[in-house]
Amino acid sequence: MADERPIRVLIAKPGLDGHDRGAKVVARALRDAGMEVIYTGIRQTPQMIAEAALQEDVQVVGLSILSGAHLELFPRVVEELKSRGVDDVLLFAGGIIPKDDITAIEAMGFKGVFGPGTDTNDIISFVKSNAPQRV
Amino acid sequence: MNASDLINGILAGERRALSRAISHVEADSPTGREVLEALYPRTGHAQVVGITGSAGAGKSTLVGAIAREERKRGRTVGIVAVDPSSPFSHGAILGDRIRMQDLTGDGGVFLRSMASRGNLGGLSETATGVADVMDAAGFDVVLIETVGAGQDEVEVANAAGTTVLVANPGGGDDVQSMKAGLMEVAQVMVVNKADLAGADTAVTQLRGLLAIADLGPWEPPILKAIARTAEGVPELVDAIDRHQAFFRESEHAEGERRRHAERQVLAITRAILHREALATARASGALADLVSQVAARSRDPRNAAEELLEAVRREWAAG
Numbered sequence: 001m002a003d004e005r006p007i008r009v010l011i012a013k014p015g016l017d018g019h020d021r022g023a024k025v026v027a028r029a030l031r032d033a034g035m036e037v038i039y040t041g042i043r044q045t046p047q048m049i050a051e052a053a054l055q056e057d058v059q060v061v062g063l064s065i066l067s068g069a070h071l072e073l074f075p076r077v078v079e080e081l082k083s084r085g086v087d088d089v090l091l092f093a094g095g096i097i098p099k100d101d102i103t104a105i106e107a108m109g110f111k112g113v114f115g116p117g118t119d120t121n122d123i124i125s126f127v128k129s130n131a132p133q134r135v
Numbered sequence: 136m137n138a139s140d141l142i143n144g145i146l147a148g149e150r151r152a153l154s155r156a157i158s159h160v161e162a163d164s165p166t167g168r169e170v171l172e173a174l175y176p177r178t179g180h181a182q183v184v185g186i187t188g189s190a191g192a193g194k195s196t197l198v199g200a201i202a203r204e205e206r207k208r209g210r211t212v213g214i215v216a217v218d219p220s221s222p223f224s225h226g227a228i229l230g231d232r233i234r235m236q237d238l239t240g241d242g243g244v245f246l247r248s249m250a251s252r253g254n255l256g257g258l259s260e261t262a263t264g265v266a267d268v269m270d271a272a273g274f275d276v277v278l279i280e281t282v283g284a285g286q287d288e289v290e291v292a293n294a295a296g297t298t299v300l301v302a303n304p305g306g307g308d309d310v311q312s313m314k315a316g317l318m319e320v321a322q323v324m325v326v327n328k329a330d331l332a333g334a335d336t337a338v339t340q341l342r343g344l345l346a347i348a349d350l351g352p353w354e355p356p357i358l359k360a361i362a363r364t365a366e367g368v369p370e371l372v373d374a375i376d377r378h379q380a381f382f383r384e385s386e387h388a389e390g391e392r393r394r395h396a397e398r399q400v401l402a403i404t405r406a407i408l409h410r411e412a413l414a415t416a417r418a419s420g421a422l423a424d425l426v427s428q429v430a431a432r433s434r435d436p437r438n439a440a441e442e443l444l445e446a447v448r449r450e451w452a453a454g
Contacts, residue, residue: 005162006225006250031226036250041233048239052232055245057154085151135162 007035007131009060012049013042014077017067022094022116026062029120030127046073050080053089059131062123065095071104078108090130094118138169145174145272150245153272157247160264171264174271181213181270182379183277185295187317190283192301193327197362198280199235202244204365204372205276211243213269213277215262220250227251231280245269251282260406263294263399292320293402296395297378299323299371302341304333318348322355322378325371329359351394352387353378412447421446 011027013020020042027037038056040048053061063070063077074093081089092112093105102113112126136144136155144152159167186194186201195216202212216231229248238244247265262279269277279294292298300321324345326337341357356374360367382391416422425443428434434442 005158006227006252027228031221031228032224034224034226036220036227036229036248038229038232038248040239041230041236044236045240048236051239054150055154055239055247056229057158135158135164135166 005135007060007127008038008056008058008134009035009062009127009131010038010040010049010053010056010058011062011064012040012044012052013064014044014046014049014073015065015067015069016043017065018042019066020064022066023062023064026064026094026120026123029124033124033128035127046076046080049077050084050086053081054084054086057134058089059134060090060092060127063091063093063095065093065097068096070095070097071101074105074108074110088132090127090132092123092126094123138166138173141166141170142173145170145268146177148273153245153268154247156268157265160268161249161261163261163264167264171267175267178267178270181266181274181277182297182375183266183270183279183295184375185279185281185292185298186301187281187292187298187321188283188301188327189303192283192303193362194280194283194301195231195234197299197301197325197327197360197368198231198278199238200360200362200365200368201278201372201375202235202238202276204368206241206243208372210275211273212238212245213266213272213274214238214244214246215249215265215269215277215279216246217249217251217262217280217282219282220252225252245272245274260403263403266294290402292317293395293398296382297322297375299325299375301325301327302337303328304331304337318344319350322353323371323374324355324357325367326357326359327362329367330361334359351391352385353381353391412444415447415450416443419443419446419450 009030011023013023027039030037038052038058040052063074065073070093091110092114093110094114097105097113097115105113111130114123136152141152141156145156156170160171186198188194198214202214205212218227218229218231220227227250229250231248232239232246235246238246249262249265266277266279298321300317302324304326324341326334338357338359345355358367358371358374360371382388421443425434425439429436429439
């Protein structure tokens, strides 16, 4: 049935840090909440993330980052998405992100920033209430 | 984007239109049906190849290796990678991109992950449609990777002109327990992980099974490959090409294409029938009563199902 299409989410890790426990915990939580989660693995370039979001036609892109390079990498992901015409996805971020940086990240178009210790239920309800309708 | 935007976009080579159209086809939306109807006459260019076999056989790795080989030969590649949905939450983790990361940056490749959405019935229904859209979009090769479990292995193969069965060296049990249906839908067989002990035994066993299978004029070749290192993959692609030539050009081509078309139509009919009949049955007032009787053991489930189907037929007859 057309109206039962699950929410599709891309969970991606930009940059060079190699720890993806947090990303996998979020991926599993979203799956258990009935979503289809595309997981791309570690060390993704902004181009790879944007291209995956395009090909998978996801409604939501979640970026996980621990390396501290978020202020460099996030704008590049946003730019790569825009250059592909992917302008209608819900963006959120997680990982080690200092409080002082959150305003800057929200200004890039991220609607949610979730730090360590976030209850996955908060992420689930955030995604459910903000994911754009697709088909 | 409405259906004609999507169709024009796809024909103009816009990946965004292709991607959105696939979502519509996957959801079986009215827009999706309109897109398929308009694009179907433009299909037939692509080699549509199904890759099937049990879970853990190395299908994803092999699909990646085949795609790389096709790219070396100058062909563009669409990939449909199907993973299972959870029967409980209906959610899924789709991880095929992990094994094909290097292909993500290649403009000649388009990879789409799909969840089996098992509860909605009929994977072949949507996988066939998605492959058709990629075909019409102009890809030279469309690879469909199956879930690797249950009936979907056979069903998704219906979408493909050539189906590759992936087996492993495994002391024999793996090959011997292969479902009869799988042997009959495969036109190319490959023993993957051929660097493991027992590869030749697996080939011999497959040959033995083929000898007793009900085959048409095409005799499936049995190859060995190591997907991880791409060893044997050029030979595998050669074998796929040979079957495609047979499928398109040999004296048997028309019969083969008709058989394939019939399998497709029947598979989709079965999927729709399954879905619609179950929806009618669930909505039927008779269901709750029948369930109570079975639970109380005053009626057997077979008989209750028969009764329920009778209610469905009455409903349908009434229009």
